[in-house]
Amino acid sequence: MAKRILLADDSPVIQTLSKKIFSGQGYHIKGIKSGTKVIEEIEKNDYDVIILDIILPGADGMQLAKQIRELSDSKKANMPIIAISGNYKNYAKSDFDDVGINEYLIKPLDYDALVNAVKKYTS
Incomplete structure (x- = not known):
């Protein structure tokens, strides 16, 4: 069964490219x-x-990452989160760790x- 990815990004370019790349590799995105x-x-x-x-x-x-980690369904709360950002300089690694970003x-x-990264968390 195809692994399922949720992509939350407002960039049409990232949406289009990611769908092509991951669909081509057998993922459902x-x-x-x-x-x-x-x-x-x-x-x-x-x-x-x-x-x-x-x-x-x-x-x-x-x-959002923090809210996901607080969901009552433990499977959903522990789902791997891969964050993407162009604005990473505003954050330290500990900031990502604190909210549960993998x-x-x-x-x-x-x-x-x-x-x-996706393969690492879905294999």
């Missing part, structure tokens, strides 16, 4: 562009990993690194 829909989407559907932009319309990725990658995205 759902993209959402609004931070306000992330929790709702996770509560309704199961995912193996979430790729989460730190700066999203309607929500802060750091806050890994973070810097934009512009290195898709090889992103694919490897």
Whole structure:
């Protein structure tokens, strides 16, 4: 069964490229562009990993990561989170650790690194 990825990013370029790359590798990927829909989407559907932009319309990725970790469903609460951000200099590694982010990658995205990160958490 295909591993499921939730991609939360408001960039049409990242959405399009990620869908092409991950679909081509046999993943099922759902993209959402609004931070306000992330929790709702996770509560309704199961995912193996979430790729989460730190700066999203309607929500802060750091806050979203924290909310995911506090979900009552432990499987969903422990889902791997890969954060992506062009604004990483505002954060230290400990900031990501504190909200339960498993890994973070810097934009512009290195898709090889992103694919490897997803494989690491879904294999």
